[in-house]
Amino acid sequence: MTLEDIKTIAVIGAGTMGQGIAQLCAQSGFQTVLYDINGTVLEKAKTTTEKSLATLVEKGKLTAEQQTQIWERLTFTTDVLQVVAQVVIEAVIERLDVKHSILNEIADQNPATTILASNTSSLPITRIAAKVEKPERVVGLHFFNPATIMKLVEVISGAATAPEVTQLMKELAVKLGKTPVVAQDAPGFIVNRVARHFYVESLKLLEEGVASYEGIDRLMQASGFKMGPFQLMDLIGVDTNFSVTSAMFEAFHYDPKFRPSRWQQQKVDAGHHGRKTGKGFYDYPAIK
Known part of the structure; x- marks a missing residue:
């Protein structure tokens, strides 16, 4: 063909x-x-x-x-x-x-x-x-x-x-x-393997109380990123992002650096999947 x-x-x-x-x-x-x-x-x-x-x-x-x-x-x-x-x-x-x-x-x-x-x-x-x-x-x-x-x-x-x-x-x-x-054919291929820590480390900062998700997003945008990690997770889908992280965690034989976040798991369990559901880390009332 x-x-x-x-x-x-x-x-x-x-x-x-x-x-x-x-x-x-x-x-x-x-x-x-x-x-x-x-x-x-x-x-x-x-x-x-x-x-x-x-x-x-x-x-x-x-x-x-x-x-x-x-x-x-x-x-x-x-x-x-x-x-x-x-x-x-x-x-x-x-x-x-x-x-x-x-x-x-x-x-x-x-x-x-x-x-x-x-x-x-x-x-x-x-x-x-x-x-x-x-x-x-x-x-x-x-x-x-x-x-x-x-x-x-x-x-x-x-x-x-x-x-x-x-x-x-x-x-x-x-x-x-x-x-x-x-x-x-390697876990996460190229982009997701490199970018995974953009999400994982941001979630760790949130879990540890270092900063709020709004603060982390503002800081990353001020550093030149078009969107912060939590805004991007809401756009991609919190559930999709969590699924990818979980799959990579398993594929890398549970290497701690790919450990999924409990906060993200809670969002998924609550059905707060981001823009597509009207609520993720942020609220999107017009999309509900």
């Missing part, structure tokens, strides 16, 4: 990342299918996409005609049988059993040439591919939030990933307007 052969991209999971990736693919000229088993989540993704495209028109970054064309390239569905494409990108919960289940289901109804990409930010691609038919076509394609804006994409090769699949995903990332970086 070549880049020119890719006409349709399917995205599995209509959460924050899945919605953003689907919008990005449609904006880049691909027929795009966004699938989620949860109709409510899918409707929210549809509304978010509508608002996002409208905002781009208001800012003069898209014409009304382009907005219409992009919208026509998008399909929102709860019917898994519609997930047929040359490239499938899963952006579901960070659980191996869930990823194995959905990828095998998708593999069964697609040609053997269909590339199965994972947006995982912490789980080894080798482990994801191990229980999927034709593991050589399984690859990591890790976008960053918001997917329509952030330029970096990590392309991760598992032990079985075919070199030509990795190369094709690099080319696809460029077509999507991104800057691809190839990473080997």
